[in-house]
Amino acid sequence: xxxxxxxxxxxxxxxxxxxxxxxxxxxxxxxxxxxxxxxxxxxxxxxxxxxxxxxxxxxxxxxxxxxxxxxxxxxxxxxxxxxxxxxxxxxxxxxxxxxxxxxxxxxxxxxxxxxxxxxxxxxxxxxxxxxxxxxxxxxxxxxxxxxxxxxxxxxxxxxxxxxxxxxxxxxxxxxxxxxxxxxxxxxxxxxxxxxxxxxxxxxxxxxxxxxxxxxxxxxxxxxxxxxxxxxxxxxxxxxxxxxxxxxxxxxxxxxxxxxxxxxxxxxxxxxxxxxxxxxxxxxxxxxxxxxxxxxxxxxxxxxxxxxxxxxxxxxxxxxxxxxxxxxxxxxxxxxxxxxxxxx
Numbered sequence: 001x002x003x004x005x006x007x008x009x010x011x012x013x014x015x016x017x018x019x020x021x022x023x024x025x026x027x028x029x030x031x032x033x034x035x036x037x038x039x040x041x042x043x044x045x046x047x048x049x050x051x052x053x054x055x056x057x058x059x060x061x062x063x064x065x066x067x068x069x070x071x072x073x074x075x076x077x078x079x080x081x082x083x084x085x086x087x088x089x090x091x092x093x094x095x096x097x098x099x100x101x102x103x104x105x106x107x108x109x110x111x112x113x114x115x116x117x118x119x120x121x122x123x124x125x126x127x128x129x130x131x132x133x134x135x136x137x138x139x140x141x142x143x144x145x146x147x148x149x150x151x152x153x154x155x156x157x158x159x160x161x162x163x164x165x166x167x168x169x170x171x172x173x174x175x176x177x178x179x180x181x182x183x184x185x186x187x188x189x190x191x192x193x194x195x196x197x198x199x200x201x202x203x204x205x206x207x208x209x210x211x212x213x214x215x216x217x218x219x220x221x222x223x224x225x226x227x228x229x230x231x232x233x234x235x236x237x238x239x240x241x242x243x244x245x246x247x248x249x250x251x252x253x254x255x256x257x258x259x260x261x262x263x264x265x266x267x268x269x270x271x272x273x274x275x276x277x278x279x280x281x282x283x284x285x286x287x288x289x290x291x292x293x294x295x296x297x298x299x300x301x302x303x304x305x306x307x308x309x310x311x312x313x314x315x316x317x318x319x320x321x322x323x324x325x326x327x328x329x330x331x332x333x334x335x336x337x338x339x340x341x342x343x
């Protein structure tokens with residue numbers, strides 16, 4: 001018996017084929033909005049809860065989560081706390097900054113304007129315009145926490161408006177696919193970097209410091225209250241890793257998002273006769289899901305948490321590349337005829 005998937009309910013199969021550029025726009029619109037919300041959450045939690053031995057926020061961990069070490073060092077060789085915030089909030093030279101990603105959201109939304117609702121467009125237009133006008137004085141004046149809260153609320157408003165107004169056709173499916181792939185990637189980066197950066201000394205594992213850091217991991221993933229409902233007493237590395245990777249009741253868990261991504265691809269295959277284009281990605285997702293089901297959280301940690309998270313990230317990137325090759329491949333250059341070349 002197959003599980004009911006609310007994302008797939010009411011799908012309309014007999015619609016015109018979606019232009020490939022629109023599929024790409026919708027997928028990246030979802031991915032960038034998820035990425036912006038996640039970054040705002042990580043910045044806020046790092047400032048409030050993630051402290052080093054000197055009692056100051058460990059901003060370097062965010063650089064490592066996003067694999068931005070080389071770019072950050074090139075722009076800010078003698079980094080200060082303000083440099084980290086500038087790099088991730090207002091610096092357009094960093095494509096991972098909130099401002100740079102907001103510009104990408106704006107461009108993708110504008111390109112997909114014929115598909116998205118008026119409500120979606122108006123909310124995104126106001127949100128991205130506000131972000132693009134931000135500068136460091138805004139952070140100093142309002143405080144980082146207030147700024148991040150505004151960003152998270154606007155991202156969540158976008159998610160609600162999209163859920164309530166976007167037409168259920170292929171554009172919706174590619175939007176969902178982007179959301180689920182992005183959440184899958186972000187949760188593995190968060191687990192990997194927090195565990196290895198914030199606990200450099202193996203002797204600290206299981207200590208009070210260890211528990212505090214794992215609570216910050218949960219908060220960064222917006223999982224703290226959901227986790228406490230199921231695990232009201234013991235906050236251990238295995239419990240936290242197991243919850244974020246394997247629990248299918250939590251919206252940002254790896255297992256849930258891999259299952260939803262697989263369901264989206266199944267809908268594209270079934271309703272739109274795109275089985276050939278989806279098969280490679282479906283095989284990768286099946287392998288990822290089987291790996292999660294076959295191992296406990298304790299086994300994943302013992303065998304190598306970092307190696308496992310890195311492998312999952314590689315597989316998700318391969319899924320994205322396969323989708324791009326199948327649905328919006330780069331146009332091949334048109335060869336000129338001899339007559340054309342001679343004119």
